[in-house]
Amino acid sequence: MHELDHYIYPHRVLHWLVAGVVLLSLASGLSLGFLGYERAVSLLGNALTNVIYTSHKTLGVALLLLMTLRIITRLAFVIPDHDPPLNAFERIVSTSVHHLLYLALIVMPIIGWTATASGGFPVEFFHWHLPGLIGRHEELSEQLFMWHGRLGWIILGLVVLHVSGALFHWKIKRDNVMKRMSLFD
Numbered sequence: 001m002h003e004l005d006h007y008i009y010p011h012r013v014l015h016w017l018v019a020g021v022v023l024l025s026l027a028s029g030l031s032l033g034f035l036g037y038e039r040a041v042s043l044l045g046n047a048l049t050n051v052i053y054t055s056h057k058t059l060g061v062a063l064l065l066l067m068t069l070r071i072i073t074r075l076a077f078v079i080p081d082h083d084p085p086l087n088a089f090e091r092i093v094s095t096s097v098h099h100l101l102y103l104a105l106i107v108m109p110i111i112g113w114t115a116t117a118s119g120g121f122p123v124e125f126f127h128w129h130l131p132g133l134i135g136r137h138e139e140l141s142e143q144l145f146m147w148h149g150r151l152g153w154i155i156l157g158l159v160v161l162h163v164s165g166a167l168f169h170w171k172i173k174r175d176n177v178m179k180r181m182s183l184f185d
Contacts, residue, residue, distance in 0.1 A: 006080055006180045011073040014066055015181050021063050022105065026156055028056040033149045054124050057116065060109040061125040067105045080180050094165060101158045108151050115144030 006012070032040060032052060040049040086094060116123050117132030119141035124130065134140075169177035 005083065005176065006182065008073065008077045009183075011070065011077065012181050012183055014070045014073060016183060018063065018066050018070060018105065021059050021066060022155065022159065025056060025059040025063060026152060026159070028052055028059065029149075029152050030156070032056060033152065054126075057112070057124045058126050060112045061123075061130065063105060064109040064113075067102065071102065071106075082180075083176055090165075093161075097158055097161050097165065101155070101162060104151060104155050104158060108148065108155060111144050111148045111151065115141050115148050118144060 007015070035043065037049065040052070044052070113123055113130075114133055117134050118137040120136045122129050123132055166178060169175050
């Protein structure tokens with residue numbers, strides 16, 4: 001394989017780490033959003049509910065760190081050309097989905113962090129308490145949590161589009177798109 005046929009290895013590792021963190025974040029966040037705190041406690045108990053909340057916050061901070069590294073590697077290194085080139089429609093859809101995913105995956109943890117802090121809850125990364133960024137403001141917290149939840153559904157939709165596109169290129173077009181991000185090529 002030619003050096004410019006794929007992203008650099010650190011970027012590919014970051015891609016798959018982000019994918020795992022996003023899936024875990026979406027699973028925990030959408031579950032907690034659906035259940036709510038009181039219902040989660042009644043179904044799962046206080047200790048497990050708190051572990052899930054702490055894990056969700058930890059995943060959010062990890063996502064923000066990983067996405068920062070992804071942006072650095074994306075800007076610092078050559079983006080491989082598509083071979084064969086994408087048609088205009090594929091290029092527009094691919095670029096749009098990627099840019100929206102990057103934006104959403106940066107904005108989402110910031111909104112979550114701010115919503116948590118303005119609600120008077122601890123912002124946690126594992127068992128460390130991070131600075132809240134802003135003071136307590138209940139109404140703002142409610143609005144930010146609403147947008148945090150909505151953005152979760154948008155991210156889920158973007159992930160579905162991204163995975164669908166990857167599967168289309170891999171199984172139907174059978175072009176070289178998948179090898180660009182493969183860990184094993």
